[in-house]
Amino acid sequence: MKNYWYRFKHYPFYQHKWFRISLASLLLSVFFFLITISNVYTETxxxxxxxxxxxxxxxxxxxxxEKETERERRAAIQSVEDRYEISTEITQERVGYVNELFEAIDKIDEEENDSGQSGDDGNTVSDKEKAQDLQQMISPEISDALQREDLIQLITASPNHRSLGKELLTTSLYDVMNDGVTTENMQTGIDNIKEKLQYSSLDASLKEVLYLISEFAVVENSFYDAEKTVEAQKHASSNVEPxxxxxxxxxxxxxxxxxxxxxxxxxxxxxxxxxRNVYPLVGLILLILLIGAMISYEMNNYAAKRELDAGKIASIILISVLMVAVMKVTSLFTGSVNQLFFIVPAATGAMLLKILLDERLALVLSMMYAILASLIFNSEIPGSLNMEAGIFILFSQLAGIAFLVNLKDRMAILKAGIGITLVHILTVLLFLFLSFEKYSMADVFTYMGFGAVAAFLSTVLTIGLLPFFETGLGILSDTKLLTLSNPNHPLLRKILIEAPGTYHHSVMVANLSESACEAIGANGLLARVAAYYHDLGKTEKAHYFIENQMGITNPHDMLQPEQSAGIIINHPYAGGKLLKKHKLPKEIIHITEQHHGTSLLKYFYFKAKEQNKYVKEADYRYPGPLPKTQEGAIVCICDSVEAAVRSLKEPTKEKIAEIVSSIINDKLMDGQLNDSPLTFKELEKIRQAVCEALNGIFHSRIQYPTNQEVKEAN
Structure with missing residues (x-):
């Protein structure tokens, strides 16, 4: 916290981490907004x-x-006919009157036959008397409707015709009444019955009487039902599609x-x-704010673990702009017929981010790009998302991250391209099989070809753009480190030729540093390469360093302690100058300048103190700075450990463990690790890893006898 407030007070605001992250997120958010606004905010x-x-x-x-839907619903309601309730009681009543009439006539005929056969009375009953008797037998309703002459016509008709007339009349009456008779269609019903009677074989006089009976029998039996009518209207309205x-x-x-x-x-x-509807615009702003917040969070999370300099921030911005711009350009030529989003080289951004920065950051940004892709490829239809495009872009980027495993292998990107091709093809087939549409084999192979082309473009673009980011933005990637680790590099050859002892020492420090870094999850390759170059400054006066004094007198014996200290203290900064001159990455330069921190040259300090007890300790300390990173602190520790263990005549496991622990404790007590992010738990892992590596180097060997000992034994 103290260091933070110091930086806050003494550094310009634009150098603060929060300002850089906020500015980068703001720039990306504005760019994303401008790119996607046409997808939610259409032309008016x-x-x-x-x-x-x-x-x-x-x-x-x-x-x-809604207006057209309402109009169609009104039309549907108006088309519904009124619903009526048909009274079966009325129907049965009217048919009953007709049956009553004919049954009464049959009764009279039956009585007449019985009386004629018995001979009780020689007088015959007249038709008028029969009609009179009939009027008294039937109900007043039907009696009032028919004249006596009409009844006589029925009585005098032959039984067969009368039976046929009854059957025709009642059947027709049932048909009409069961269909429902209203005031409006009553006459129609009567006419229907008359029409059926008219074309029968009955006598004309009988037909006339039957016409009169039908006019009496047909009455209103269907009554308006408001409840059923409303229910039918509701049903019709609900069946209207919006x-x-x-x-x-x-x-x-x-x-x-x-x-x-x-x-x-x-x-x-x-x-x-x-x-114009502003709600889609508000929704887009909220989406962009969420994406910007996620990017800010991940950048801050990355900065908490590693240095987030201007070059890395610029790479995040450029990669994001490149990916979104490519998707936007492709969307301009994409339609429902040609799904060109299958050809987008989406994995490029994910692989570049993983190589240049961090896998977690690459994963999160890949998800953000996929969300934007689902919006960009929506055919500029506000409120819609193209989930196929979003899923394909996401799977493509995840494949790039997953298959790009061994960054130290120069063929890793090409191998990842093969995996991306497979994922692209499977994703394309997934969409085709899930679709309800039928695709021809030509379409299937076309879209699969798009996926293969996208994987090829992703691989080519990653390989092609990587040097630009490494050189142009000064970002140190594993591929760059592998190039710098080549023993034929001019500066490494310079160390080997001019300071061979220092070269051997640097190789040993590199091995120890890489092992220690891998134990705590730091960048082992960076530590190894930085260790190769950390003592480059010794080449200026190589013979003043003990590892290069092979068979010569130590020149420090002829110098004053302060002169010797000046030569020794200068080598980290002389090395830094040479590295800057040859434009090596700043990470390696920083480790070179920091690998001694502000430690004390104890040998020359105590030697000087023997001559002058008032000598200042500060004159015999390196001016710093202290190591700032995990890798820098580990190189600092391993540099001292290697030199100390090499000086042991018989390096046993116990002695090695003791001297490693001693050096780490001395560094802690002297404050040399104060600016590094190392924890005590990580220091313990470093101690164990360094001890294991040294035990492997200085393992016990068989002591072979000399020639003299062999002769004496014989």
Whole structure:
């Protein structure tokens, strides 16, 4: 916290981590907003009624035309006929009157036959008397409806004709009454019965009587049912499908007159200048804010573990801009027919981010790119997302991250390209099989070819763009480190030729440093390469360093302690200058300048103190700075450990463990690790890893006898 406030007070605001991260996130958010605004905020038109459309206009969204839906519902309700309740009691009553009439006539005939056969009375009953008797037998309703002459016609008709007439009349009456008789259709029902009677073989006089009976029998038996009518209207209304204006549907074609109906549709979908809908814009702003916040969080998370300099921030911005721009350009040529998002080299950004920065950061940004892809490829239909495009872009990037495993292998990117091709093909087949549409084999192979091309482009672009980011932005990647670790590098050859002892010492420190870094999850390759170059400054005066004094007198014996100290203290900074001159990465330069921190040259300090007890300790300390990173602190420890263990005559496991622990404790007590992010737990892992590596180097060997000992033994 103290260091943070010191930096806050003494450094310009633009050098603060929070400012850089906020600025980068803001720039990306603004770019994402400008790129995607056309996907949610469509063009509007200044159009008046009854003018001609200057261009064909399509609906940008799917929306219900509520007015048209309501109109169709009203029409459906109006088309519903009134519902009536048919009274079966009335039907049975009217048919009962007819049956009663004919049964009464049959009764009279039966009585007449019985009386004629018995001979009780020689007088015959007249037709009028029969009619009179009939009137008394039947109900007043039907008696009042028929004249006596009409009854006589029925009585005098032959039984067969009368039976046939009864059957025709009752059957027709049932048909009419069961269909329902209202005041409006009563006459129609009567006419239907008469029509059936008319074409029968009955006598004309009998037909006339039957006509009269039908006029009496047919009455209203169907009554309006309000409840059933309302229920039928509701059912009809609910069956009306909403009238939808579909996204992409043509509302008006070029040259067509803008009618009131078309004008209302344009207004409904928000295409008129005065009726623009701002809600999609608000939604887009919220989405971009969330994406920007996620990017800020991940950048801050990355900065907490490693240095997030301007070059790395610039790489995040450039990669993000490149990926989103490529998707936007591709979307301009993508439609429902040609799904060109399958050809987007999406894995490029993910692989570059993993190589240059961090796998976690690459994963999170890949998800953000996929979300943006689902919006960018929505055919500029507000409110819709192209999930196929989003899923394909996500799987493509995840494949790039997953298959790019061994960054120290120069063929790793090409191997990852093969894996990406396989994932692309499987994803394409996934969409084709899930689709309801039928695709021809030509379409299948075309889309699979798109996926293969996308994987190829991803591989080529990653290989091609990587040197630009490494050199142009000064980002140190594993491929760059592998190049710098080549023994034929001019500076390494310089150390080997001019200071061979220092070269051997650097190789040993590199081995120890890499083992220690891998134990705590730090960048072992960076520590190894930095260790190769950390003592480059010794080449200026190689013979002043003991590891290079092979068979010569130690020149320090002829110098004053302060002179010797000046030569020794200068070598980290002389090495830094040489590295800067040859434009090596700043990470290696920083480790070179920091690998001694502000430690004390104890030998020359105590030697000077023997001559002058008032000598200042500060004159015999390195000016720093202290190691700032895990890798720098580990190189600092391993440099001292290697030199100390090499000086042991008989390096046993116990002695090695003791001297390693001693050096780490001395570094801690002297404050040399104060600026590094190493924890006590990590220091313990470093101690164990260094001891294991040294035990492997200085393992016990068989002591072979000399020639003299062999002779004496014989």
């Amino acid at each position: 038109y200044s159009i008046e009624r009854f003018t001609e459309a200057k261009e064909t206009i399509r609906s940008p969204l799917s929306i219900e035309n 009238v939808m204006i579909r996204a992409g549907e043509i509302i008006v074609t070029e040259g067509q007159t803008i009618t009131n109906e078309i004008y209302e549709e344009l207004k409904l979908v928000g295409l008129l200048s005065d009726d």
